[in-house]
Amino acid sequence: MISPFLQTILIFGGINAMMALSLYLPFSGGQLSLAQGGFMAIGAYTSAVLTRSFGIPFGLALVAGASLSSVVGIGVCFPALRIKGIYLLLLTLGFNEVIRVFFLNFKYTGGVGGFGGIPPLTNLFNLYLVLTLLIFFFHRFQNSRLGRALEAINQDQDAAEARGVSLTRMKTFAFGAGAFIAGLAGGFYAHFVMFIESESFGFYRSLETMIFVIFGGSQVFWGPIVGAFLVTFIPESFRFLQKFRFEFFGACLVLMMILRPRGLLDEEVCQWRWWKEKFRVGGSK
């Protein structure tokens, strides 16, 4: 029905979209994190150990991994509450390394040798079911009391606080929920590739997640999702260029930043009016 190749790409696309959402949530409250790879690792290792060594059902293991990741995320968030921008980026980057090196040396989960023999439980159905639920959640969150509060913090955090928004609560929530989603993505990843090692959750994973969000646009939640799928698919579609395909992918990124520096999708693009005007201008030429 679906070729194994396409299936692989779709699954990686879905996992990447989840990762992108996990970064988007704290980012929409002004917190840029380079620790998403670390949270993914916690979710991946926890759920893998639970299913392989304890025979716990996949769904339960996923939630357990994501919850642990979320708890750790909230723990990281507290020292990070008062810092912003580049400093927060460095703090989270440091944390990502802490997690990576921990799993590199933690004997119980295989250490340097990695952790194998994970049952292949991820499939298109359960992955996309969860992704759909997440999209549904983000859709509701966007126009809710909490979503507005997060947006207000992003625009001017002092003013938001003066209007009664608790920075501590909202930021902790955003960071913790982001870590939860990253943990889910990690669980799906582990049960798809069946072998995990700490190197797959290093700095590059976090950076890649950030590329998804910046490429797709960080103003609306569809941006990171579209970004994640495109960034997953584009290098594959250049496969005929063989070893040079990443050159072309890089060129795509550069072009993108020149043409649409705020990302592919922003609030304007998502409005019907924008398309109408585009169409009219195109027609009159």
Added chain:
Amino acid sequence: MVEGKVSSGRIEMNLEKTRPLLDIREATKTFGGFNALNKLDVKIQKGTIHAIIGPNGSGKTTLINLVSGLLKPTSGDFFFKDIKLNGLRPDRRTAMGISRTFQNIRIFNQMSTLENIMIARHCRTRSGLLDLIFRPPFKPLREEVEIRKKAEELLQFIGIFHRKDLKASSLPLGEQRLIEMAQALATEPELLLLDEPVTGMTPKEKDSVKSLIQKISKMGITVLFIEHDMRVVMDISDWITVINFGQKIAEGKPDQIQRDPVVIDAYLGKER
């Protein structure tokens, strides 16, 4: 003018009997060796319109920032309804009923006017994550409907309802100040702090803000405001505190202040 006299009468009675709504004791704020405020005592009585005036750099905005919690005092105590404010974060103070506007308008530029007001209902509403997830489809939360209704009412009260769907940044300065006032009111304050509410407005807009402040006061909200426009200050305030170099140099009713030689010296110019 008649109205001014009536309200000053009300004040005389209040000052003697009731405890102040906001009690500022020996507030001191030092910025790297410079005393922005130096042991300032101010008492704000419930139900009054209280103005703070003083030359530029005399510490007026610092005082509001200390009361609203944006800055931490170097020393001194702040009591609101006999509860000590020191150490409370700004959002807690807002929840207690202290709300403010900023001198350099700080509304959320990327949001619509209505959303700007809706955000300020945050601390008076409860709905959380679970309400969000388990709400039945196609039926907005009851609380969400209430937030919207309340916000629309406030926009009507303040007179910019026709702007509700426009982006806040696209409105003229005067209306942006009004948005901020509506935001502050949306948090249901008992004490409203206004930092130069009529700066940058046309005379006509100033008049409407003047009557707006009086209307707010009639609703039972105590107003503390900073203003440079003496006509506005003298017309609407019940009580005036004059500060200079971070210290109180005079206080009293508008007509007393106008006659006070110390004030005329420090503030209105020496040659008089």
